[in-house]
Amino acid sequence: MSLRFTTAGESHGPGLVAVIEGLPAGIELSPDDLNRDLARRQLGHGRGGRMKIEKDKAEVTAGVRHGRTLGSPVALRIENRDFANWEERMNPWPVDGQVDEVHLPRPGHADLAGIQKFGLTDVRDVLERASARETAARVAAGTLAKALLRDLGVSVHSHVIRIGSVTAPEPERLTQEDFADVDESPVRCLDAAASEAMVAEIDTARKANESLGGIFEVIAFGVVPGLGSHVSWDERLDGRLAQAVMSIQSMKGVGIGDGFDLAGRVGSAAHDEIFWSEEHGYFRETNRAGGLEGGMTTGTPLVVRGAMKPLPTLTKPLRSVDIATKQPAQALRERTDSCTVPAGGVVGEAMVALVLGAAYREKLGGDNLEDMRSALRAYEERIEWRR
Ligand code: EPS
Numbered sequence: 348m349s350l351r352f353t354t355a356g357e358s359h360g361p362g363l364v365a366v367i368e369g370l371p372a373g374i375e376l377s378p379d380d381l382n383r384d385l386a387r388r389q390l391g392h393g394r395g396g397r398m399k400i401e402k403d404k405a406e407v408t409a410g411v412r413h414g415r416t417l418g419s420p421v422a423l424r425i426e427n428r429d430f431a432n433w434e435e436r437m438n439p440w441p442v443d444g445q446v447d448e449v450h451l452p453r454p455g456h457a458d459l460a461g462i463q464k465f466g467l468t469d470v471r472d473v474l475e476r477a478s479a480r481e482t483a484a485r486v487a488a489g490t491l492a493k494a495l496l497r498d499l500g501v502s503v504h505s506h507v508i509r510i511g512s513v514t515a516p517e518p519e520r521l522t523q524e525d526f527a528d529v530d531e532s533p534v535r536c537l538d539a540a541a542s543e544a545m546v547a548e549i550d551t552a553r554k555a556n557e558s559l560g561g562i563f564e565v566i567a568f569g570v571v572p573g574l575g576s577h578v579s580w581d582e583r584l585d586g587r588l589a590q591a592v593m594s595i596q597s598m599k600g601v602g603i604g605d606g607f608d609l610a611g612r613v614g615s616a617a618h619d620e621i622f623w624s625e626e627h628g629y630f631r632e633t634n635r636a637g638g639l640e641g642g643m644t645t646g647t648p649l650v651v652r653g654a655m656k657p658l659p660t661l662t663k664p665l666r667s668v669d670i671a672t673k674q675p676a677q678a679l680r681e682r683t684d685s686c687t688v689p690a691g692g693v694v695g696e697a698m699v700a701l702v703l704g705a706a707y708r709e710k711l712g713g714d715n716l717e718d719m720r721s722a723l724r725a726y727e728e729r730i731e732w733r734r
Pocket of ligand 1: 358395396397398401429477478479480481482483660681682683684
């Protein structure tokens with residue numbers, strides 16, 4: 348058994364569900380642990396009208412008793428408050444009124460390939476599930492992985508490093524403390540001047556009926572060396588992280604550490620030299636590899652970047668084709684966000700936490716939290732790792 352999760356739910360249906368399997372017994376949880384990240388995911392300059400309707404909260408329906416995990420699957424449910432406005436269109440059961448089909452697929456969305464693949468005639472049957480609303484369920488699942496990681500000495504953070512044409516200056520080596528106020532920035536960026544420029548660029552884009560993408564960075568501190576493995580392709584942790592982050596809606600690129608930038612450097616400027624001292628044990632002065640070598644964690648902070656394309660739902664729709672008539676038409680016009688990179692970072696945290704939680708479980712076993720902590724202590728002693 349590893350740690351795994353699944354989600355269910357449509358964007359304007361009754362609600363979202365996440366089921367997480369493989370958590371040890373004994374993790375202490377509070378409702379606040381679950382709901383803090385759900386609220387953080389709703390933040391960010393560039394969000395649309397929907398976020399005024401939703402107040403995401405996770406209800407626990409299985410796997411937790413009196414504030415502790417039981418070791419059984421944990422089931423979470425998040426209500427879609429907007430369902431009240433969609434009851435006829437999204438009712439699980441037949442309704443009396445006439446519900447018009449959507450026939451105008453949006454370029455860049457799952458719409459066209461989805462109806463072809465599933466043999467459907469109403470684009471809404473695809474777009475409701477393809478919507479990034481689903482990321483609320485991922486974030487809820489991620490809070491459980493984060494609670495496990497917290498008990499193993501790991502914290503996971505994120506910040507936005509680019510929106511549209513605005514790139515934040517490269518910071519000095521970041522520490523956990525640097526992230527204390529990141530959510531105070533309206534775009535979750537650590538640089539005040541870049542934040543302002545990002546907000547201005549989003550406002551300009553929104554006025555022009557455009558959307559914007561960007562890049563977020565997820566950093567995990569306190570990760571022990573040796574998670575993942577070099578011995579088999581599917582155990583390489585960088586591969587698993589890339590898959591997890593790339594699976595987030597609208598992602599088009601994933602980098603580990605300096606990622607694509609490394610391709611243009613000479614070898615001596617691309618790697619992290621190894622040192623040893625009595626105080627630190629093995630250590631590096633740089634972190635170009637993003638804490639991963641040979642598919643394994645190195646003990647330096649884990650750094651994963653995700654590049655999001657501009658959202659494909661546009662208030663100035665692109666050209667498309669009516670799938671009923673095959674005539675040229677404008678794509679479906681829907682209420683939408685203009686930029687979700689700040690929220691993307693929070694979703695990235697969840698996906699990285701879920702992958703790390705699984706890697707810890709594989710390394711340490713995982714029926715009982717105290718067993719995991721003892722195994723971690725023994726391992727840290729064997730490799731003489733100084734946190
Ligand atoms: C989304 C469109 C918008 C977003 C939604 C994702 O929703 P609506 O069409 O209802 O305005 O706000 O994201 C969320 C609801 C959310 O919670 O993140 C889309 O088409 O992907």
